[in-house]
Amino acid sequence: MGRPRSFDDADVLDAAMHVFRRHGYTGASVARLEEATGLTVGSLYNAFGDKAGLFRAAFAHYVQAFARQRLDHWLGEEATLDDLEAYLLALFDLPLNDGFGCLITNAAVEMRPDETFLTGAVWPALAERTERIDDVLLREVGPDHAREAGARLALMTEGLLLLARARRLNHDHRTAIVAEFSRLRELRDSPQHNRRRHHHPAE
Amino acid sequence: MGRPRSFDDADVLDAAMHVFRRHGYTGASVARLEEATGLTVGSLYNAFGDKAGLFRAAFAHYVQAFARQRLDHWLGEEATLDDLEAYLLALFDLPLNDGFGCLITNAAVEMRPDETFLTGAVWPALAERTERIDDVLLREVGPDHAREAGARLALMTEGLLLLARARRLNHDHRTAIVAEFSRLRELRDSPQHNRRRHHHPAE
DNA sequence: ACAATTCTGGAATATAAATTCTAAAATTGA
DNA sequence: TCAATTTTAGAATTTATATTCCAGAATTGT
Structure with missing residues (x-):
């Protein structure tokens, strides 16, 4: 059913979450997000809707795969x-x-x-x-x-x-x-x- | 020496600092700053150069006229x-x-x-x-x-x-x-x- | 009163950024 | 193999916003 994605969601969100962490939401331009994730705008928008959607996903990823990880560990x-x-x-x-x-x-x-x-x-x-x-x-x-x-x-x-x-x-x-x-x-x-x-x- | 300002710097910076405090730097649009200060863009830019300059002045005003005030008081x-x-x-x-x-x-x-x-x-x-x-x-x-x-x-x-x-x-x-x-x-x-x-x- | 200067308002412009669009590519199922 | 579907790339577009510009207003000093 259609062309498969060339990327792994977790990898992309990982890269995105670091960009947002460094530059903040408004400071993270789509160009920077493209560079960091390795995806082009088209793919980014296709996968996450818009910049706000990408941020929501990256934030959720940070909480789930990073913060909660540390909580569970310690x-x-x-x-x-x-x-x-x-x-x-x-x-x-x-x-x-x-x-x-x-x-x-x-x-x-x-x-x-x-x-x-x-x-x-x-x-x-x-x-x-x-x-x-x-x-x-x-x-x-x-x-x-x-x-x-x-x-x-x-x-x-x-x-x-x-x-x-x-x-x-x-x-x-x-x-x-x-x-x-x-x-x-x-x-x-x-x-x-x-x-x-x-x-x-x-x- | 030229037309005098119609406003008091402290009043304007007071209004601006609250806008920045609420909305953040990027979230504070020039339109909102106009509304809050009562000045138009022209006057704002004439007095403070640009948005960054207004922010620097508003921040300095916050420190000097508000934060330091409280420190001196208590x-x-x-x-x-x-x-x-x-x-x-x-x-x-x-x-x-x-x-x-x-x-x-x-x-x-x-x-x-x-x-x-x-x-x-x-x-x-x-x-x-x-x-x-x-x-x-x-x-x-x-x-x-x-x-x-x-x-x-x-x-x-x-x-x-x-x-x-x-x-x-x-x-x-x-x-x-x-x-x-x-x-x-x-x-x-x-x-x-x-x-x-x-x-x-x-x- | 007039030249010089600075401020004001707001329309016009420029800039930067997000978003959309389209054609091509890659896949699956029939 | 071909129709259907989804992804990809990147150019084109839109949108939002800051910034500039200019004509007119208000002042001071001579």
């Missing part, structure tokens, strides 16, 4: 404070800290006027991140502290990603994260703390 | 942790929390590709904010803790402003700020803490 069911710390500290090194930031955070700023995209795509992506962090905290420091610690870490995480894009992340910020986690570990390990530790009764 | 030479807390908590209420965020934070994301503007305008504006916060902390919690606390608050502050633009700021974040400051006060008031309190010997 913040799974068994994740500890160490894992959560490692998840955040990775933002300080390559390949993550390449100076272009996180597409979700960037989109939260640039796509703000597009209510539909903001609430329909950005909010869920942000929520996924914070919920995963909250899950770890709930298990590790217990419900008494998880809420406050979660909100604090949410602020710090978005701050990290903002400063990463501004190329203003430095070693002091890293130290602050490390210190934050040594404090969270104290919270976890304090004996008089009536947290409910996470158990797997069936195992 | 984070002066005598500012305490209470003042710093109030400075941050104001971000949760109107008129500050109008859902469009901070022009500096927004520009850090959107203007990232413009190296000249990023390093020449955004970096100094960000630095002004963090340095003022650090000054307060240095006096209040002492040099031993100021560095770490400063980095943590820098992250939290940028996180606040990011989430404010995404319309994702909620009461938990507010609680996290309040909790953070009750902890900083403990640090300040802890007797065994060998901080050097701020004195004015000449007074």
Whole structure:
């Protein structure tokens, strides 16, 4: 049924998502997207409708194949404070800290006027991140502290990603994260703390 | 020497800065800027050169007449942790929390590709904010803790402003700020803490 | 009062960008 | 092999937007 595509969707979206991450939505010209993806406008429009459609697909790809990947890797069911710390500290090194930031955070700023995209795509992506962090905290420091610690870490995480894009992340910020986690570990390990530790009764 | 301007620069820049804050740089069309400022393109271009020049002026105006104003008000030479807390908590209420965020934070994301503007305008504006916060902390919690606390608050502050633009700021974040400051006060008031309190010997 | 200067309004233009279109190419199923 | 279908390439077009231009208005200094 017709001529088959000469490209792999995932490859194209991967290239596109990096262009959008670097240049932003408006700064990413169709010419640049052609160059980066290796496709011509015709194919791009045939496959994704228009530039906005390509962006939606690239954003969804970033969330699903990149952000969620990292969440699954570091913040799974068994994740500890160490894992959560490692998840955040990775933002300080390559390949993550390449100076272009996180597409979700960037989109939260640039796509703000597009209510539909903001609430329909950005909010869920942000929520996924914070919920995963909250899950770890709930298990590790217990419900008494998880809420406050979660909100604090949410602020710090978005701050990290903002400063990463501004190329203003430095070693002091890293130290602050490390210190934050040594404090969270104290919270976890304090004996008089009536947290409910996470158990797997069936195992 | 020629016809005088029919408008006040500060008024125009005030209107322009709000347009840029809402819509971003590219999203702010010249037509919208005309409407908001009450000037026509001719006058706008005569006064500021081009759209980029108007943006630079509006950004500088935001920093000087708005952001620095707030810093001077809350984070002066005598500012305490209470003042710093109030400075941050104001971000949760109107008129500050109008859902469009901070022009500096927004520009850090959107203007990232413009190296000249990023390093020449955004970096100094960000630095002004963090340095003022650090000054307060240095006096209040002492040099031993100021560095770490400063980095943590820098992250939290940028996180606040990011989430404010995404319309994702909620009461938990507010609680996290309040909790953070009750902890900083403990640090300040802890007797065994060998901080050097701020004195004015000449007074 | 008049020359010089600067500002204003808005139409005209230029520029840059996204989008559409068309002919050719590559495939499948009959 | 041929009809039907989809993709591809890139030129042509459209659209949106910034920018320029110019004639007229408003001022100052001489």
